Amino acid sequence: MSKLMPPAHPFDDDKLKEECGVFGVIGVADAANFVALGLHALQHRGQEAGGIVSHDPVEGFNSARRFGYVRDNFTSQSLMQTLPGPLAIGHVRYSTAGSKGAAIRDVQPFFGEFAMGGAAIAHNGNLTNADALRRELIERGSIFQSSSDSECIIHLMARSLQRNIPERMEDALRRVEGAFSIVAMTRTKLIGVRDPMGVRPLVLGKVGDGWVLSSETCALDIIGAQLVREIEPGEMVVISEKHGVESVRPFRPQPAKFCIFEHVYFSRPDSIIGGRSVYETRRQIGVELARETPVEADLVCPVPDSGTPAAIGFAHESGIPFGMGIIRNQYMGRTFIEPTEQIRNMGVRLKLNVNRALIEGKRVVLVDDSVVRGTTSRKIKEMILDAGAAEVHFRIASPPTAWPCFYGVDTPQREKLLAATMTEEEMRQHLSVDSLKFISLDGLYRAVGEAGGRDNNCPQHCDACFSGEYPVIPSDMIQKGFQLKAAE
């Protein structure tokens, strides 16, 4: 599968990847059409596959799950006509916590037929006790169809003693640990839940007489919906055409720990998180970076496309001119299978090309959002030097990424993370650049609106990938040998 349906950004192998986006609508004609549009707007959260389940009073539940982009699948009249009704949910995914080999049965939403009717769920996040739950459920006689951690939820629901589906879902979710933002549906209800710490985003919107749930606000915009509010950490909303939005709190209250990397990279710049524009936050990171790590240079150049807002902020704050020194090939949606060894080494050129005339002879500040393995940073540095740059200074819009994420983000093993094994100076030497600076954790917290920086006693966000402080114990991974940061 991976050969046929490679990740959208081969060159972005060197990025952390958000694993999923979720979207649901109730109370509009042809709800699945809205879901298709919403998933298209959330495609950056998962490019491998997508699925939609709809319900119609006459036709019942229908579903379609496909590998590939939303725009290539959920656009044909013939397919969309098989998904009628005023209620639908959908999911895009990058990959699951499951097995490597992608299979259509791993594509969400998952559907279960219960005694009192069917339900479908779509999950963004990752359960940290899924392995243990799975073993327990199999012991009791459940048959798993996928390798996904998310399937546990539907089996827990099937075995719940509660009478109605929302209560069964509460029952099930009290057994799971980890991060989850869930959009689910029954025949008449659209349901949204966020885990007690609210690690992953989920927002509520209004479109005409209908209601929308979405991972990000950018997907409200595409269907012309208005943002109502964010679903709160630990909140479950049950939305029906009859009763509107009802809110319950199934979990014990905990301090919120929203993923700070959503601000840095995952979310789209035109989304609003916690009342703040993601674009503006990123621009502000650039401003903070320019203040924390100034440098004499002739050109501030973003690593496209994610480094652009921070580069604009850096240029503005530093007074150094901003320019597009690296041009991205617009047609690089999927990988180019390099046919010969000779050509393989040209990899990065398939996606990026240096704007030689702009770079030549200049001292260049390259602004990127993060350094993961460092492989891409090295190649870009080489291209810039080949084009005749006088100096290369990397400025990174996030602190060093030194710890893997277990809450729904695809990260390499810890050993592969450059910052897990090197100091900043070692990394600079490894990349052979004139300077390499990361924004500080406090600077990042300031940029996301915490004027006083990080509260080290009780951090305002989940920043485990930078700090190694995991707000939920990753118990399955510890079982498999992962070692937490030693207490200091």
Place this chain on the structure above:
Amino acid sequence: MSKLMPPAHPFDDDKLKEECGVFGVIGVADAANFVALGLHALQHRGQEAGGIVSHDPVEGFNSARRFGYVRDNFTSQSLMQTLPGPLAIGHVRYSTAGSKGAAIRDVQPFFGEFAMGGAAIAHNGNLTNADALRRELIERGSIFQSSSDSECIIHLMARSLQRNIPERMEDALRRVEGAFSIVAMTRTKLIGVRDPMGVRPLVLGKVGDGWVLSSETCALDIIGAQLVREIEPGEMVVISEKHGVESVRPFRPQPAKFCIFEHVYFSRPDSIIGGRSVYETRRQIGVELARETPVEADLVCPVPDSGTPAAIGFAHESGIPFGMGIIRNQYMGRTFIEPTEQIRNMGVRLKLNVNRALIEGKRVVLVDDSVVRGTTSRKIKEMILDAGAAEVHFRIASPPTAWPCFYGVDTPQREKLLAATMTEEEMRQHLSVDSLKFISLDGLYRAVGEAGGRDNNCPQHCDACFSGEYPVIPSDMIQKGFQLKAAE
């Protein structure tokens, strides 16, 4: 066909479209691999289809022609292995001067078997006397297989009295009128030609011991080739492994008329034309625009992606901050078939979303490369106003587009061009914006390096789309009723 393989940028219906890119390599192992890479880098010149012909001393000629993107077709080992040999040429196209219904037989390169061996040709441009030539050739007994104007060339070659293929090509090209940059091949030779006025680009590069011909320099970069020089207007180069590059001049000398729109929009910003960086030229257009048409405002915002360099130039010259007020969906490679009427009106949101937090309450300068029908400009203006902008000022990096191109660019009929029927002030009212200004023709000429502006007696470029002054009489079109600009 058009339903299955829509233009890559549905939203860019409102752009002029370059119709073709050509690329050829001789003297390297597996030349077709290089051609695939080169075509990938030229994909912006034609997204509908692509083809490659290769020649191998043992396997002879082989070809593959496919609809869709290069990266989706010419990437599989199994296909590329059918194209062996040290000599290959390729072509990407948007659409041809032929019939509407796309057919694989219209996809270039075209191949002909002559008495002295086969030849393949790939053509960028358009022949203005193709209809007349076609009638004449059919009268003489030629069988046309495609609806393409370019096929005339191969039939003219077949009927030439000359002994070898390059001479037959000279013979044929002396009969055609219009714009052409051609890459062709025989069993042992790679051939490049530009029409006497050099309307379309063609450059010569060197990769290892081999030679490359390409529409643009950005496609040299991707294979690590060095730019040697441009093929000159009216020049034919015949390249063989034995004799290297030989240059002939088959045509009567004429003043060069390179397409000025290549600078404005068609070419990639990282290409070099006539020694000038396209990016830098576009930035300079922005500088000129800011000087010619200043405005009080709070934000300079590009219409992505083509307006970005001019917006950077405008911001720099005007001192108004630059910001990404419009965010482009990265996954919009092909069209999204809008499934319902209700959603159809949301069209533009599938591709672009406004960065509301940045725009709100601001006086915004929108910098775009051109206005063709004006349909897109209206929609963008509405989105910007919906997002709460205080004022909207359009600045356009080209003069009003008032005349169709007959030299290889897909333009709407004259009546559809906004500038053909309205004054600038009428256009401003039509778009309902606070101001609308275009760069002057002289300003554009200055930006492309003509310090003294346009020489109105003998313009240094082809600018027929702006001026209506056609350097080659479009005789087929006049036959069909097209009216030239009245002499003043």
Place this chain on the structure above:
Amino acid sequence: MSKLMPPAHPFDDDKLKEECGVFGVIGVADAANFVALGLHALQHRGQEAGGIVSHDPVEGFNSARRFGYVRDNFTSQSLMQTLPGPLAIGHVRYSTAGSKGAAIRDVQPFFGEFAMGGAAIAHNGNLTNADALRRELIERGSIFQSSSDSECIIHLMARSLQRNIPERMEDALRRVEGAFSIVAMTRTKLIGVRDPMGVRPLVLGKVGDGWVLSSETCALDIIGAQLVREIEPGEMVVISEKHGVESVRPFRPQPAKFCIFEHVYFSRPDSIIGGRSVYETRRQIGVELARETPVEADLVCPVPDSGTPAAIGFAHESGIPFGMGIIRNQYMGRTFIEPTEQIRNMGVRLKLNVNRALIEGKRVVLVDDSVVRGTTSRKIKEMILDAGAAEVHFRIASPPTAWPCFYGVDTPQREKLLAATMTEEEMRQHLSVDSLKFISLDGLYRAVGEAGGRDNNCPQHCDACFSGEYPVIPSDMIQKGFQLKAAE
């Protein structure tokens, strides 16, 4: 789906259809290759879809399930290489007892992961209490993935209290009612079971050091396996490389009721059932028919292809010459979508054509295997008369089909069966033929080797489709309103 993957014999809509074939191999290299061959030989038992599961000590379980013919799917090296190992089972199906819309999740073998390891099962037959079982299992928290009755078995196994998989299967099968011949596998064992009455066939074979289970002997021939014996009614065999074939008897003994229609139509003529050649049995039916219902005629002509052996027997016994009066189009593997109303009426001509020169002026005996709805018989009669036959006499190699089958055969609703609503004479008039005669039930029993005919007190076979005497009460169907034959 049904439009894309129509039944193989559109013209054979007027036949009863066997729903499944099963095949399994243990103890040979690349067992899945053998299974593919076996399923190809069993394709007549199910043309809609096929699936294979294999197990390899290193690679674990792998599966592939596809719509369409075995030869079109399970033949590519690339697919077969994904199914490694010395143990594999497979299934072909016509349609299931499930919902109308075919879905890949309904294609067997089904796989379940249990606490002690995985198992896969393939089922030929039909469970008559599946609806009730399904309701019970859902109440207990099982999640069904398919609409197939067979999935009940795997859920019952998952919930069994027994320790190993064969015992869990025994446990599960004691809860089901109806007809089943099952081929199943664990990581190390190949398992075969027949229901207590042995309604559907299942045979054991030997190939090299390995063992084979197959619905019919013709699939042993294709892989060069030797027939060992039939699995007995109510027997379960558990075959491992270590212990060879072990036999258990999980069920209370009952009189055997093998489906008599397997002799008449379902099984391939080159298979052996109960030591008798199916071809010879059918020829003998023709002999019996000629004795029971003699007629003066000039030509005995089979309705191809299934009527041929009986026609040969009839011709031999009657002394009337045998001839191929109806020629079958060899390329009629799948349906021809008739494009216009005008052509729709030509339906039968797409598959059959009359050999006019042979038929003209003759009194023709047409020998067919069965009459279901009678629609085909009418069309054939018309073709024969159009071709100039003097008389048409139908001789049918089975008794009137007056009752639906609930044991794994796709039959129309009772009202659609011609013999359910008409007497023999009414049928003759309905078909407008000179004579119409069916073999008697006793004659059929004699032909299958019961010299004394049918034992009406305890029939030696299941002949419910002729007699209405159902050996297993079809409880789900009675729940849905089906009325059994009134006691006489």
Place this chain on the structure above:
Amino acid sequence: MSKLMPPAHPFDDDKLKEECGVFGVIGVADAANFVALGLHALQHRGQEAGGIVSHDPVEGFNSARRFGYVRDNFTSQSLMQTLPGPLAIGHVRYSTAGSKGAAIRDVQPFFGEFAMGGAAIAHNGNLTNADALRRELIERGSIFQSSSDSECIIHLMARSLQRNIPERMEDALRRVEGAFSIVAMTRTKLIGVRDPMGVRPLVLGKVGDGWVLSSETCALDIIGAQLVREIEPGEMVVISEKHGVESVRPFRPQPAKFCIFEHVYFSRPDSIIGGRSVYETRRQIGVELARETPVEADLVCPVPDSGTPAAIGFAHESGIPFGMGIIRNQYMGRTFIEPTEQIRNMGVRLKLNVNRALIEGKRVVLVDDSVVRGTTSRKIKEMILDAGAAEVHFRIASPPTAWPCFYGVDTPQREKLLAATMTEEEMRQHLSVDSLKFISLDGLYRAVGEAGGRDNNCPQHCDACFSGEYPVIPSDMIQKGFQLKAAE
């Protein structure tokens, strides 16, 4: 290509293969639908590819050419709707006289745009001077698009000095040598031609107010058309809605030489040739065989399916019982790619299985239509002996095939023909059978209705494959080194 689209009968590699079937209709609504049906009925004449061209007064010419079976391509409403109009022709082909690699541009009908309008042609047969013609045409400047000999005709037509298309076709056909039955069309005319000796068949039919041309009568039956007469050798018919059928004789008269192998194998048994039923002719061959080469045996068994009529005749004449000793797998439409060496040797079992119970202990007469390489005969003999036959006697319904055909039949090189290198007794030993007998040439002529046998001075048919007497000199082949039979 050959791996993806193998011959329909892999096992029939050991047969001669007719290369093409042609069909055309004028004067009916949606003529292309009739052509699709006709081609389906002619599928046995060419399984590799098919094409249809239609003409509609409004929509002009349209065409569709596809690899694969008619029923798999020309059945979708969406495709057939692209082929409107009251006039259409079609073609099925096995392979052409062209290059090995199949390409869609080799699939007929071929279309040419002439000064006075377009024409399409479909050709059954083979031109024996195509190589020389092709060279000449290329010298004059024609561009060939295919590797097919038939394309010469359209280029000759394009260069004709005549004024209308039928006259241009006459002009062109006077330059070609070899065998041809052609169905062609202009905007208003359907044209049929047979070469002066009438080697390949072509018949005229009537359907409603319209007219039909077809290779065989079986394709008239499928659309309910009536046979009017055969097109005569050397006749051209030009059919228009206005003037009906007009007949001309463009060639010098010659003795007719209809291909005798059409009677033996190529044509469908339900077709009528020269007023004789093909089935009856084949049955009569069996009768002749039984008279010429009697044998004591217990069973006459056809090699399915082509040997059946002769076997019936042999059984009837000899009094030995007829039985289906070999059963054919109905699902063997295309090849089964044997995945392992071990299984490869089972090849023949994929298509045929021996009806062991019938064969065992018997002296078997196997009746086959021809022996080409002898490879299949050997395998069948082995299967029959493995099944326990006491004796195996081959009776062949044609004389020894000792010479290749150059008139539109795909034959192996002469060296590969068993009868080219061995005597009858050597062949018997090679096949290791108890006896092997072929019908005599005279016997064959008697069976096709020549009561006096073959006229050796001027044979009534083309029988070059048996006699080596070629009625048209195969000049291209002689150029390539083929040696004619030495004069005796």
